[in-house]
Amino acid sequence: MSTNEPLVRFENVQKSYDGEILVVKDFNLDVEHGEFVTMLGPSGSGKTTCLMMLAGFEPATNGNIYLNGKPINNVPPHKRGIGMVFQNYALFPHMTVAENLAFPLEVRNIGKAEREERVNRALDMVRLGDFGNRRPAQLSGGQQQRVAVARSLIFDPELVLMDEPLGALDKNLREQMQYEIKHLHESLGLTVMYVTHDQTEALTMSNRIAVFDDGVVQQCASPSKLYERPDNAFVANFIGENNRLMGTVEAINGENATVKTDSGDIVVATKINVSSVGERTTLSLRPERIFISPEDNKTPNTYSAMVKELIYHGDHIRTRFSVCGDDDFIVKVPNSADNTSLIEGKEVNIGWMSEDCLALDG
Ligand code: ADP
Numbered sequence: 001m002s003t004n005e006p007l008v009r010f011e012n013v014q015k016s017y018d019g020e021i022l023v024v025k026d027f028n029l030d031v032e033h034g035e036f037v038t039m040l041g042p043s044g045s046g047k048t049t050c051l052m053m054l055a056g057f058e059p060a061t062n063g064n065i066y067l068n069g070k071p072i073n074n075v076p077p078h079k080r081g082i083g084m085v086f087q088n089y090a091l092f093p094h095m096t097v098a099e100n101l102a103f104p105l106e107v108r109n110i111g112k113a114e115r116e117e118r119v120n121r122a123l124d125m126v127r128l129g130d131f132g133n134r135r136p137a138q139l140s141g142g143q144q145q146r147v148a149v150a151r152s153l154i155f156d157p158e159l160v161l162m163d164e165p166l167g168a169l170d171k172n173l174r175e176q177m178q179y180e181i182k183h184l185h186e187s188l189g190l191t192v193m194y195v196t197h198d199q200t201e202a203l204t205m206s207n208r209i210a211v212f213d214d215g216v217v218q219q220c221a222s223p224s225k226l227y228e229r230p231d232n233a234f235v236a237n238f239i240g241e242n243n244r245l246m247g248t249v250e251a252i253n254g255e256n257a258t259v260k261t262d263s264g265d266i267v268v269a270t271k272i273n274v275s276s277v278g279e280r281t282t283l284s285l286r287p288e289r290i291f292i293s294p295e296d297n298k299t300p301n302t303y304s305a306m307v308k309e310l311i312y313h314g315d316h317i318r319t320r321f322s323v324c325g326d327d328d329f330i331v332k333v334p335n336s337a338d339n340t341s342l343i344e345g346k347e348v349n350i351g352w353m354s355e356d357c358l359a360l361d362g
């Protein structure tokens with residue numbers, strides 16, 4: 001094994017099922033040893049197809065996939081040494097939990113004594129030590145999914161692929177399992193490629209996230225980079241909440257773009273992917289980065305705003321303003337004693353820093 005190579009490399013990979021439409025258009029991704037990389041995107045954007053090509057269940061139409069620097073296009077699935085977990089668990093219903101876990105070891109001709117030892121270790125790892133003799137139908141959804149995770153790890157694969165593994169679980173269980181999988185990733189030093197359409201799940205678990213749309217990776221970066229510095233309007237909208245103001249670029253000055261909103265207000269923003277005067281742009285502003293009644297000169301962008309609605313959320317007040325022509329401008333105001341200026345129907349000044357206002361493609 002050459003350790004300088006990424007564990008996984010997708011190089012100019014394309015996929016068409018019908019010979020006409022490319023459902024994966026030009027996929028390039030390196031996954032390093034020990035990374036947790038998530039493919040995040042709407043349904044139908046090509047995430048599962050990419051995992052299937054890596055696992056060997058679908059051929060790539062064009063391009064190359066490498067494992068440890070070696071092309072695997074012609075290596076059959078069971079020789080790739082990759083563990084997999086699917087959304088529907090895919091446990092064998094007629095087998096006990098222990099038999100399910102032993103199956104991948106039997107396929108690999110591992111002897112009975114070692115099988116038993118590994119099965120017991122795997123059951124303990126997912127805290128199901130007493131459940132080896134049950135059948136899948138006698139387990140809860142969360143327990144079945146823990147068996148599926150244990151089964152994917154039983155032959156010590158270096159790489160595990162997980163395709164929406166928690167999609168069928170309710171919210172509490174899903175959050176608990178997110179931490180369990182993350183913990184296994186860290187304690188076992190695994191490399192994980194994970195698929196989800198749930199952005200919170202992706203942000204919680206991943207070292208890096210590849211944001212998919214329509215067969216194309218829009219951006220691949222760390223969770224904080226995606227949130228703080230999205231490359232384009234699709235990523236800004238897909239990751240986290242944002243307010244959007246439409247406008248036209250009036251001037252470009254170094255890092256900044258001066259934008260005239262369609263309401264006629266002038267906003268100084270950070271230039272992301274606009275380049276010239278006259279271009280249409282979407283300004284993106286996160287609801288937690290807005291100041292209420294900012295002190296003089298604190299924010300270069302300050303506007304009079306009408307309070308439309310206050311919704312109590314305990315730790316913060318979700319406040320809807322009408323400002324710069326947007327009647328649905330959301331601000332998360334921390335719940336503190338100095339919020340008395342916020343009264344529905346009254347005007348206050350609100351403002352934001354240029355670095356918190358991104359000028360993205362219109
Ligand atoms: P995702 O996992 O992001 O929801 P998929 O990779 O499953 O997306 O699907 C991408 C596109 O490929 C979709 O338009 C889907 O209908 C199509 N597709 C997926 N699998 C097949 C298949 N086996 N045969 C034909 N079309 C498929």
Ligand code: MG
Nearest residue numbers: 044047048049
């Ligand atoms: Mg899918």
